[in-house]
Amino acid sequence: MEPYHKGSRAVQDRVGVRALADHVGKSIGPGIRPVAAAFLELQPMLVVGAADATGQVWASLLTGAPGFVRATGPNQVSVAGGPRPDDPLAAALGTPDTPVGTIALDPRTRRRMRLGGRARPTERGLAIEAEQVFSNCPKYLQKRESYEFVPRPDVTAPRRSAGLSPAQQDFIRASDTFFLATAAEGHTDASHRGGNPGFVQVTSPYELMWQDYQGNSMFRTLGNLEADPRAGLLLLDWTTGTTLQLTGTARTEYTDEQRTTRFTLTEAVHTESASPLRWSTPEYSPANPPLA
Numbered sequence: 003m004e005p006y007h008k009g010s011r012a013v014q015d016r017v018g019v020r021a022l023a024d025h026v027g028k029s030i031g032p033g034i035r036p037v038a039a040a041f042l043e044l045q046p047m048l049v050v051g052a053a054d055a056t057g058q059v060w061a062s063l064l065t066g067a068p069g070f071v072r073a074t075g076p077n078q079v080s081v082a083g084g085p086r087p088d089d090p091l092a093a094a095l096g097t098p099d100t101p102v103g104t105i106a107l108d109p110r111t112r113r114r115m116r117l118g119g120r121a122r123p124t125e126r127g128l129a130i131e132a133e134q135v136f137s138n139c140p141k142y143l144q145k146r147e148s149y150e151f152v153p154r155p156d157v158t159a160p161r162r163s164a165g166l167s168p169a170q171q172d173f174i175r176a177s178d179t180f181f182l183a184t185a186a187e188g189h190t191d192a193s194h195r196g197g198n199p200g201f202v203q204v205t206s207p208y209e210l211m212w213q214d215y216q217g218n219s220m221f222r223t224l225g226n227l228e229a230d231p232r233a234g235l236l237l238l239d240w241t242t243g244t245t246l247q248l249t250g251t252a253r254t255e256y257t258d259e260q261r262t263t264r265f266t267l268t269e270a271v272h273t274e275s276a277s278p279l280r281w282s283t284p285e286y287s288p289a290n291p292p293l294a
Contacts, residue, residue, distance in 0.1 A: 005220075006027060006222070007186060007187045007189070007229065008052060008228075009186055009226055009227070009228035010224075010225025011225070013228055016256060018220040019161060019221075022219045023219045023220055026218050028068055029136045029159065030136045030220075031134070031135060031136075032077050032119075032170065034073045034077065034078075034079065034132055034272065035109050035138075037116070038073070039072070039073035041106065042072055042073060042115065043047065043069050043072045043166050044068050045106045046151075047065045048063075048065075048066060048071050048081065049061055049064075049105045049106075049107070049181045049192050049217065050091065050103070050192065051191065051192035052094045052101065052102045052103075052190055053094065053185055053190065054094050055093060057234040058090075058232065058249045058268060059183050059184065059185050060090040060184065060234040060236075060247055061181045061183040061234045061235060061247065062085045062089050062095075062236065063245055063276065064081060064161075064209065065249075065277055066082055068117035070082040070127075074177075077132045079104075079132065079260050080126065080130075081128040081129075081130065082083075082127045083126075084096075086276065087257075088161075088189050090247060090249070095121060095128060096123045097255065098207065099121040099122060101119045101189055101190045101228050102185060102190050103119070103190040104192050105181060105192040105193060109128055109147070109149075110146065112140035112143040112145055113140065114138045115137050116192065117130065117132050117134070118132075118133055118134045118135075118189055120133070126179065129212060133189070137203070138217075140244060141196075141217065142195070142196035142197055142283065142290060143194070143287055144178050144179060144284035144286050145285040145287070146283070146284050147278060147285075148281070149282070150237075150280050151278050151279065152275075153242070153278075154180075155275040155277070155278045156274075157274065157275050157276060158273065160261075160276075163272070164208075164267070165270070166204065166207045166267065170270065170272060171207070173244075174237060174246070176198065177199065177202060177238075178198065178201070178284060178286065179196045179237075179240075180195050180235050180237045181238075183192055183233065184223050184233050184237055186226040186227075186229035186271050187207060188230075192235045193228065196287060196290065197290045198286055198293055200293050201290070204270075205266035208250075208266060209267065211262055211264045212261055212263055213263075213291075214260070214261035215291060223255050223290060224263075226259070227253065227254055228250050229252050231253055231260060232249075233250060233252040234247065234251075235248040235249075240279075241280060241283075242274075243276055243277035243279060243280065244273065244274050244275060244277075245271075245276040246271070249267075250265055250267045251268070252265040253267035
């Protein structure tokens with residue numbers, strides 16, 4: 003399978019990195035290698051991106067004891083459990099043949115693995131048939147040495163809104179990491195963005211923006227946005243488990259000096275203590291650019 007679609011190719015050509023993208027694209031394939039399978043089984047969380055019944059794209063957090071995500075074959079992953087019943091993707095992940103993008107990120111080792119494919123519900127949770135699997139470099143990953151499970155976190159009902167409250171805006175400004183789901187041409191991708199707190203700017207209750215830092219030159223996320231502006235963001239309070247899920251549209255502006263992505267909000271879902279994981283304080287990545 004060709005690792006890139008027209009949107010990614012258009013961005014690669016605009017930035018002048020097609021040859022480099024062809025080189026790194028050789029690492030993309032449908033197979034889950036033994037080292038990748040071993041990595042998955044150590045993870046207590048998995049981020050999944052997909053579209054809901056209305057076509058809006060969301061990113062959701064799945065958690066469990068290590069082993070809840072595991073490779074059950076060279077091209078298949080099993081996930082025990084699934085999203086909360088009131089999660090925006092609960093219905094979509096209960097439907098067969100749903101295009102999904104996933105990212106497993108380990109703050110302890112600054113490693114991450116991305117897998118895209120098709121999901122179907124099972125008696126235990128989900129099965130994902132892998133179509134594209136690859137790992138990323140540790141750039142912009144904040145290191146968190148350890149975590150603990152809160153057995154019964156005091157989860158509240160999600161709060162939905164069409165705009166961001168002042169407290170939610172502060173939540174975003176304090177974040178050093180978010181996850182980004184995009185979709186185009188029948189495929190969905192989930193990726194990570196990281197930086198020093200403040201790297202995501204809130205320009206209004208309905209708009210965010212961030213600089214696109216130098217990465218692996220694949221431009222899968224920006225390529226998706228080139229073809230389809232739908233996007234879903236997941237922000238996480240690593241110490242309390244609170245999540246903020248945003249859906250809307252995004253566009254990227256290109257200049258000779260930088261790339262800036264602007265996100266326009268359609269809906270926000272705020273859930274206190276949604277995750278049972280409580281992570282230690284971060285050590286910021288040395289690759290994070292200083293903020294102006």
